[in-house]
Amino acid sequence: MTGVDSTGLEESAHSTGDVDALPVDEAASLCERVERNVSEVIVGNEGVIREVVTAILARGHVLIEDVPGVGKTMLTRSIARSVDCEFSRVQFTPDLLPSDITGVNVFNQQTREFEFQPGPVFGNVVLADEINRAPPKTQSALLESMEETQVTVDGETRPLPSPFTVIATQNAVEPSQTYELPLAELDRFMKKLSLGYPDPADESRLLDRTTSHHPIAALEPVADRRDVLRARETVAETTVREPVRHYAARIAAYTREHAEIGVSPRGTIALVRAAMARAVAEERGYVIPEDIAAVAQETLAHRIRFSTAHEDAAAADLVAEALSTVPVE
Incomplete structure (x- = not known):
């Protein structure tokens, strides 16, 4: 039920x-494995890591708002690598167009036909980096995909891959250089989170891990796409x-x-x-x-x-x- x-x-x-x-205990074990794996890269934010992992299993999207440099992007990359899903990234800028996100039909001179070139939204874990640096018209390109897991371009609707999760980061400073997210878009994010600054002990551990080689380079998957889909069914x-x-x-x-x-x-x-x-x-x-x-x-x-x-x-x-x-x- x-x-x-x-x-x-x-x-x-x-x-x-x-x-x-998955049986409930196996789904819980999957969460624990992913969280532990991500913790090899993201230090001192175990609670936030769990919130993101459970949001993915709940078919939700996540908005992370914080100051630059606290690990928002790295958290998203670490989770994508941990679950061996296709990761794509959109760097939001003031000149970004909606078609830069969703994709565009391009005319093929050889076949004399239009061919669809999918945009970065066609991924399993999509990082919308600094989403509030783009104007609302561009931000709205994500509305259909986040709500209906599909994209409509030139009247044709295409399904997005499953699982599909948007993790957006938002710059909490420089208000004169950013745009406010419309409430219609905010409402499509299941959770809004913040990482915050690490305490001195956690920051010391972070320095020990990253000053030579970054730990994400050695991060190996601990689950695959099918595991995530089965855990989603457990939640459902x-x-x-x-x-x-x-x-x-x-x-x-x-x-x-x-x-x-x-x-x-x-x-x-x-x-x-x-x-x-x-x-x-x-x-x-x-x-x-x-x-x-x-x-x-x-x-x-x-x-x-x-x-x-x-x-x-x-x-x-x-x-x-x-x-x-x-x-x-």
């Missing part, structure tokens, strides 16, 4: 159909009972009652999916209220809007208030 059916979520739309789910089959679903819905409703723009139904679905993946990572085939509470901040806060100068802090406070106010029934 998967309890998210009653929320309107069509899991079958993204189902691979040709893989069997995780049980979410009515009291837990109702708890998630009431948290979302609380944000709508106390903010100018609250959490959308898409956000509630993301909350439940993220909780399902967390439950699997904890070797459980069912979701408990603590799973919902544990993933609420990173899945909900970036969807909330206030008419205040300190919007991000207010949104985080509202999520915390909702968790402390809304009871589990």
Whole structure:
């Protein structure tokens, strides 16, 4: 049983159909292997690594906002190498065009026909690097792919490979040289995360690993594409009972009652999916209220809007208030 059916979520739309789910303990072991492998490169951010890994298993996309140089890009590359999936990168710049992301039809002089040249979005793990350096028109090229795992170019729709995950990085400084992400795009990211600066002990370990040869050069896969697809099926089959679903819905409703723009139904679905993946990572085939509470901040806060100068802090406070106010029934 998967309890998210009653929320309107069509899991079958993204189902691979040709893989069997892993047993819960094997899916949890896969998470642990990938996290441990990535930790060989990314030091002191075990919690963030788990959030990204579980987002991938929950069929979600991730936005990482931070200052330059803390390892956002390296985290994405390390995860892609750990699961032996096709990695592609888009460096967002002010002159980037939507077709530079999705692909373009090119006329072949020899065949006298147009041929489609796929863009970098046709990958398993797609890094949208410094996504807020491109204008909204270019950012919007990812909307269809992130929501429907497909791309439409010149009226023809093409499916994207499976699994498909966008991990975008966002520059948290230089506001005069960046563009704000539209709310419609922010809402398509399951989680918004931050790495932060390492503490001195972790930074010392980092220096020991990287000053000669970077550890990512020696990073070997610990899982393959099929493992990821099977673990995704495990998450999709995780049980979410009515009291837990109702708890998630009431948290979302609380944000709508106390903010100018609250959490959308898409956000509630993301909350439940993220909780399902967390439950699997904890070797459980069912979701408990603590799973919902544990993933609420990173899945909900970036969807909330206030008419205040300190919007991000207010949104985080509202999520915390909702968790402390809304009871589990």
